Amino acid sequence: MTIREILKMGDARLLRLAQPVTEFDTDELHLLISDLFDTMQAASGAGLAAPQIGIDLQVVVFGTNEINPRYPDAPLVPRTVLLNPVITPLSPDQQSDWEGCLSVPGLRGMVPRFSHVRYTGFDQYGDPVERTVEGFHARVVQHECDHLIGKLYPMRIRDFTQFGYTEVLFPELDAPADD
Numbered sequence: 001m002t003i004r005e006i007l008k009m010g011d012a013r014l015l016r017l018a019q020p021v022t023e024f025d026t027d028e029l030h031l032l033i034s035d036l037f038d039t040m041q042a043a044s045g046a047g048l049a050a051p052q053i054g055i056d057l058q059v060v061v062f063g064t065n066e067i068n069p070r071y072p073d074a075p076l077v078p079r080t081v082l083l084n085p086v087i088t089p090l091s092p093d094q095q096s097d098w099e100g101c102l103s104v105p106g107l108r109g110m111v112p113r114f115s116h117v118r119y120t121g122f123d124q125y126g127d128p129v130e131r132t133v134e135g136f137h138a139r140v141v142q143h144e145c146d147h148l149i150g151k152l153y154p155m156r157i158r159d160f161t162q163f164g165y166t167e168v169l170f171p172e173l174d175a176p177a178d179d
């Protein structure tokens with residue numbers, strides 16, 4: 001079990017266009033995915049992208065089969081490994097909701113995302129992944145895949161009156177200060 005350092009906003013490595021994975025089912029890739037899940041779970045994150053630990057590859061993990069204390073009311077998103085993803089909006093409808101990011105600790109912002117999307121890609125064995133999702137699941141996959149194109153959620157905020165410190169916005173939440 002290896003918990004890796006999570007890069008924070010301001011680090012130029014978070015702004016790169018990540019490279020596609022070309023070799024699947026390698027020891028190196030399995031180790032990366034294991035480290036991503038360990039790091040995500042240690043930080044109670046909803047997801048984590050390889051660039052957030054300084055790895056320049058199109059690899060994201062998200063979801064859990066248990067309730068996330070940072071998002072106690074969120075519906076469960078299945079534990080997912082997604083490589084070389086492509087997201088296609090299925091309608092122009094967008095919804096705004098609060099997001100946080102482990103690379104932007106202590107803050108939350110209201111972010112518009114497509115409500116319904118299809119995503120495709122591969123798992124760590126090179127098997128295709130294809131899902132049609134909505135709501136929180138759609139939000140999480142859009143947030144994580146944004147990390148692969150150098151986008152952090154504050155870059156998607158339109159109304160900056162709805163961006164602030166978690167402890168101020170949600171004093172009732174028993175969230176860790178560095179979420």
Ligand code: NI
Pocket residue numbers: 100101102103143144147
């Ligand atoms: Ni993030």
